[in-house]
Amino acid sequence: MVESWGETGSVKATVWVDGWQMQCCGEPFVVGSRVVWSVTEPDSEWLAVVAGPALAAGVTHAEEHHSDGQRDLDSLEGVVVAIRAVHYRAAPDPYGDPRQLHPVAGSAKIVTVEEATGWDEVEDLSFAGYLVDLGER
Secondary structure, three states: OEEEOOOOOOEEEEEEEEHHHHHHHOOOEEOOEEEEEEEEOOOHHHHHHHHOHHHHHOOOEEEOOOOOOOOOOEEEEEEEEEEEEEEEOEEEOOOOOOOOEEEOOOOOEEEEEOEEOOOOOOOOOEEEEEEEEEEOO
8 A cells, every 4th residue: 555645754664676576566665755665684695695784683573475375464554754776796606506696795786766566677786675664753
């Protein structure tokens, strides 16, 4: 659920929104939108590789559309106060299948955006998702 909202307050949560989930089932949103999301705990190890350890440490939730039934989902409501698109360089795993690409640690490019559609492209980089700061009205 997304609707436009006016004034925002301080940040109460930072939510990771996977690009692939946004492309599949997410609704676009903008800074100022009021959102209600199903959330779970973020994958902090993966986020540290993709976005860097400092940003990953601040992520409090991960938005989830596809529950596997093994994780509990909570509901989180707030007003979008900031959106950052996260991109990374991908390369084959030197110890695994060379056809499978993995994020290269330290290659993150973080871009502040005003809207999230799930299709943020940066040349020569892979789009991972969004870091979304939510505040209260």
